[in-house]
Amino acid sequence: MGDLSRLRVLVVDDEMLARERLRQLLGDLGVTQVHCQADSQSAQDWLARHPVDVVLLDIGMPGRDGMALARHLRQQPLPPQLIFSTAHDHYAVEAFELNAADYLLKPVRRERLAEGLRRAEARCGNPDAPPCFVVRQRGRLLNVPFSEVRYLKAELKYVTLVTRSAEYLLDEALVALEQRLGDAVLRIHRSCLVMRDTVQELNQTAVDQWQIKLRDIAQPLSVSRRQIPAIKSALASRHALRTIT
Numbered sequence: 001m002g003d004l005s006r007l008r009v010l011v012v013d014d015e016m017l018a019r020e021r022l023r024q025l026l027g028d029l030g031v032t033q034v035h036c037q038a039d040s041q042s043a044q045d046w047l048a049r050h051p052v053d054v055v056l057l058d059i060g061m062p063g064r065d066g067m068a069l070a071r072h073l074r075q076q077p078l079p080p081q082l083i084f085s086t087a088h089d090h091y092a093v094e095a096f097e098l099n100a101a102d103y104l105l106k107p108v109r110r111e112r113l114a115e116g117l118r119r120a121e122a123r124c125g126n127p128d129a130p131p132c133f134v135v136r137q138r139g140r141l142l143n144v145p146f147s148e149v150r151y152l153k154a155e156l157k158y159v160t161l162v163t164r165s166a167e168y169l170l171d172e173a174l175v176a177l178e179q180r181l182g183d184a185v186l187r188i189h190r191s192c193l194v195m196r197d198t199v200q201e202l203n204q205t206a207v208d209q210w211q212i213k214l215r216d217i218a219q220p221l222s223v224s225r226r227q228i229p230a231i232k233s234a235l236a237s238r239h240a241l242r243t244i245t
Contacts, residue, residue, distance in 0.1 A: 004117050005030040007124075008051070012036075012043040012066065013058040013085065018106070022056060022085065025110050029117065040069040047073070052080050054101070054120045059086040067091065070098050081120035092135075093172045099132070102143065119143070133161060135168035144168065146184065150198050150214050151221065152177060154191040164216035186231055188212055189224035199235060 009031055013019045019036045026034050035050070037043040041064055043055070055073065059066040066084065073079045082100040084091065085108055095103045101123055102116030132143035148163040154174040161168045170177070178185060178193055185193040194214060201213035203220065210228055211220035223231065 004121060005032060007031050007053045007117065007121060008033040009054045009056055010035050010037065010043060010047065010052045011056045012040065012069065014038050014061040018058065022108065025108065025113050028110060029114050040064040040066060044069055044072060053124050054081045054083060054117065056083050056085055059084060059091050060088070067094060074098055081123055083116045083120060093170070135161060135170065137168060149195050150217050151192060151194040186234055188221060188227055188231065192221060194221065196234070202231065202235070
């Protein structure tokens, strides 16, 4: 892993004490090139004249909030890495949509800040780094790369995200996730989405009964009969897919 001291960091937070605490933590971690702005518009104007590697960004600020600034920055040709710093965890899903390097809950701890900076440093120079889901586990938020996800299933009021080796709970509705993920997923029945590039086999096990086999998942998943035409159409060009009847 590279040296954190080379990072150029902009802190954007409307609370002076929060800005100073982050400046101190960054200094403790060896980051010397630290600049601060108190609101999103001032930060945007400053960034138009000064390149940085990482923006450490609060969300809830007067006027234009941090998410609006983040969306603006993601449209730039070479956007800085984003690390959100907030007192609330309900923006986590939008953070994964913006491909944030990390999502830190206040009060920010030095160890978590260091972890986020290392992740951001590894992604610097690669604005198209693979996007991640942001999930909660044991009171902390983690990034789960799309490449590790196999399917999402709705259960009661939660959605379970299933990877090749673990499961996590998401707070967002399955239909909202389907809209956000677009062509990256396929709906196989009303309570399950699979990642399109993990599908290996579509099997007919009996009359009007179908299953999908996913990479790294031992147990096949049931497929609704209504979804079969759409699944076959979507996967028609996938030569690796086997359809067994």
